[in-house]
Amino acid sequence: MRDGALAGGAAGPAALRPLLGAVLGALSRGAVERGGPLPEGGPEAVGARLRAAVGAVLPEQGVGAREALEVLVGAVARDAADPAEPLCAAHLHCPPLAVAAAADLAASALNPSLDSWDQAPAASEVEALVCGALARLVFPGAGPGAGPDAGCPEAGPDGGPDALVTTGGTEANQLGLLLARERQAAAGGRARVVCGANAHHSVHRSAWLLGLEPPLVVPAPRGVLDPAALEAALGDLARADPGARALVVATAGTTDTGAVDPLPRVAEVVRRRGAWLHVDAAYGGPLLFSAALRQRLVGLEQADSVTFDLHKLGWQPVAAGFLAVPERAALRVLDHRADYLNADDDTEAGLPDLLGRSLRTTRRPDVLKVAVTLRALGRAGMARLVERTCAAARELADRVARDERFELYAHPTVSTVVFRPVGGDDALVARVRRQLLEHGQVVLGRAAVEGRLWWKVTVLNPAVRGSDLAALLKLVAEAAGAQSAGPVGGDSSDAADEGVEA
Numbered sequence: 176m177r178d179g180a181l182a183g184g185a186a187g188p189a190a191l192r193p194l195l196g197a198v199l200g201a202l203s204r205g206a207v208e209r210g211g212p213l214p215e216g217g218p219e220a221v222g223a224r225l226r227a228a229v230g231a232v233l234p235e236q237g238v239g240a241r242e243a244l245e246v247l248v249g250a251v252a253r254d255a256a257d258p259a260e261p262l263c264a265a266h267l268h269c270p271p272l273a274v275a276a277a278a279d280l281a282a283s284a285l286n287p288s289l290d291s292w293d294q295a296p297a298a299s300e301v302e303a304l305v306c307g308a309l310a311r312l313v314f315p316g317a318g319p320g321a322g323p324d325a326g327c328p329e330a331g332p333d334g335g336p337d338a339l340v341t342t343g344g345t346e347a348n349q350l351g352l353l354l355a356r357e358r359q360a361a362a363g364g365r366a367r368v369v370c371g372a373n374a375h376h377s378v379h380r381s382a383w384l385l386g387l388e389p390p391l392v393v394p395a396p397r398g399v400l401d402p403a404a405l406e407a408a409l410g411d412l413a414r415a416d417p418g419a420r421a422l423v424v425a426t427a428g429t430t431d432t433g434a435v436d437p438l439p440r441v442a443e444v445v446r447r448r449g450a451w452l453h454v455d456a457a458y459g460g461p462l463l464f465s466a467a468l469r470q471r472l473v474g475l476e477q478a479d480s481v482t483f484d485l486h487k488l489g490w491q492p493v494a495a496g497f498l499a500v501p502e503r504a505a506l507r508v509l510d511h512r513a514d515y516l517n518a519d520d521d522t523e524a525g526l527p528d529l530l531g532r533s534l535r536t537t538r539r540p541d542v543l544k545v546a547v548t549l550r551a552l553g554r555a556g557m558a559r560l561v562e563r564t565c566a567a568a569r570e571l572a573d574r575v576a577r578d579e580r581f582e583l584y585a586h587p588t589v590s591t592v593v594f595r596p597v598g599g600d601d602a603l604v605a606r607v608r609r610q611l612l613e614h615g616q617v618v619l620g621r622a623a624v625e626g627r628l629w630w631k632v633t634v635l636n637p638a639v640r641g642s643d644l645a646a647l648l649k650l651v652a653e654a655a656g657a658q659s660a661g662p663v664g665g666d667s668s669d670a671a672d673e674g675v676e677a
Contacts, residue, residue, distance in 0.1 A: 178240040182284040191284065197244040205252020212263035214254040215615035221254045228253075256618055261636055261643035262650070265620035267430065267458055269635040271492040278547035279492050282540045289340075289538040291516040292527045298540040299529055302340060305546045310336035310499040312463050313456075313481050317501040337503040338483070339532055340542050341496035344457030345377040347482035348424070350498045350509075350534065351453035352381045354480055355422040357508040358451065366451070367416070369393060369408060370424040371400035371436065375455055378424050390424075397585075398432045398624065400425055402440040409448045421450035427472055428459025431622040431631070432584060433591030435459055438474025452477065457484035457496070459589050465558040468565060471588060480505070485545055488561060488590065488635060495545055506531070560637045564590050568634040571644045580652055584624060590634040593622055596655045601628035607654045617650050 180190035214221050228250040237243070257263055259270035287295035289302060311317075314336040341347040352368060359366040368382045373395035382390050391412060394404045409421050423445050425436040438454065445452040454475055460483035462468040463475075475481060478501075485495040500506060510531040512519070517528045530536070549557070568590035575583045575594045584593035595604055604621065605628060611617040620631035630651065 178237065183286065187284055191280075194240060194244060195280075197241045198248050201245050201249035202252050205249050205255065206257065208253045209255065209257070209615070211615050212260035212618050213256050213612060213615040215613070217613045224254060225250050258635065261639045262616065262647050263618040264632045264634055264636070264647070265618040267487040267633055267635070269487055269490050271486075272490045272548060274551050275491050275544040275548045278544040282543045285540070287540045289529055289533075289540060290536045291529055295529070295540060298543060299527055301546050302532075302540070302542040303527075305542050305549065306338040306340065306497070307336070308549070309483060309497055310338040310501075313338075313460070313483060313499040314476050314501040316476060335503060336499060336501050337506060338497045338499040339506065339509075340538070341498055341533075342494040342535075343486065343496035344375065344455060344482050344484045345380070346534070347457065347484070347496050347498040348375065348377045348453070348455055349381040349384060351455075351480040351482060352378070352385055352387070352422060352424075353534075354500070354505055354508060355451040355453065356385055356387065358505075359420045359422070361508075362420070364420040365418055366422045367391060367412060367419040368424060369405070369412070369421045369450070371395035371405075371426065373398050373400065373426055373429045373431070373434065373436075374424055375426065375430060375457070378455070395436075398429060398434040400436040400441060402437055402444050405441060406444045406448075409444065409450060413448070421445075421448060423450050423452050425452065425454045425478075427454055427456035427475060428589045430458070431591075431624055432593050433458065433587055433589035433633075434585075435471055435588050438472065438477070440474075442474050442477035446477070451479050453480045453482070454478040455482045457482045458487050460484065461488040461557070461561055462565075462589065464554055465561045467558075467562060476501075485548075488564065489545075489548075489557075490560065490635075490637075491544055491548065494541055509534070563637040564634055564639075567637070567639045567644070568592055568632075570641065571632060571634060571647075574644055574648060578648065578652075580655075581648070584629055587634075592632045592634065593624060593629045594632075595627065595629045596659075599655060599659060603655065603658055604628045604630060606658045607651065610654050610658065611650060616654075617647055619651070 181187055182191055214224075228246060256268075258268045287298035289295045289299060292299055317336045339350065341350065352366075356366040366387060368378065368387055368390040370378050370390045371393050374390070379390055382388070391408060393408045394401050405423065409423075412419060412421055423441070425438060425441045427435045427438065442452055456472065456475060459472060460481065462472055481499045483497040483499055485491045485497070486493045489495060513530060517530045522528050552560070565587070568587040571592045572583055572586045575581045575592065580597055581594045582597050596607075608619045608621055608630060611619060620633060622629045622631040632647065
């Protein structure tokens, strides 16, 4: 049973050790063979290489664990989009910390399932500790034992801030809307989602999944929700449909530009109108770790629920999402009973009820890697990574602003830099991006902002250097020159080898 050895138990580590060597070797070889942020050749070439390397994925006779690992992990690593490469910067797709990936291995080996306490005794307690700490980071003034540095709060079962672990921002946004819908239903009203034109697409999908009317969309000039337009929209809604109660969704870190809505003014409008406020801070939320940057999220603490995601600006392997609320009682609407998982008499006898902490049943212990990371780095260490990453984005924006070949959209609020070629049209922006992807040189994103198409660089790598930023702009400029009628001249590599200072 060598190839069918188990990962857990007393014999598990001995079975894993040689296999980990095979995995690490395959990862190393794959990165060297790829030689950049993305495989060259595009989808057809990647598919052909993978099929040739792997052969049959379900052979009649197995090839053995080591060979399967070496071939498949090596092939995936060879043709991966690797966010640890500085020029892989299109999406909210972070390079995970080694300590988090190592903890994730332990989670896989032990395989707790967080749907009942008897499947995850220690993991469920770790989840409670981490959720409490992150909820107090978001809502530092709420409940007994308040403050992000407080220990486990001595609150009652429904008192104080709390959070739920989710698969990411989409699930957390859906939960936020669900909580609001149920609160309004309990009060005899109907929830109507109101969001900015800048809101994440998951807000619209969540409204559909929850059987709500399509969101009422409010203008978001320059990429942020307009409080005056929000006030007018809520007033119109109250007059047109007195039975509806507004569920306002604001954003702290949009996917297009990283913009943060004016949260204090939005919160003031929401409170005056008696609405529910959910803030999607999946991207911007980790700014809270930094004393220097958390003021960009002032007003977040006035929300009724907040989405927070650490597999973006938190360097965790997917998935590591959270939904935070200022009062644990708000989560009671999720209570659900299944006798084989949370029988009433077991709960009364003191066994924790985990089924009401998610819409999912079987849940992986994603919280373990987060707990290990937070304890390893501390709040100060997380702050340094956030600050270094945001400083790199500011450095890139400064380089773009100084370069006469490019037009900068705006200096970054978080770590997204949006720019385009001076004199170039949308078709050129799209062609340049695809050319860089096909050649495996740079992974750029694209953003449609104010009626035009822009390149988007989402800086999430805290190890990026000034020379990497210069190289990125040089490759973009050369591709734009090759795609346009005339070459784009100049050299963007001023101070090419300096580091980025936080």
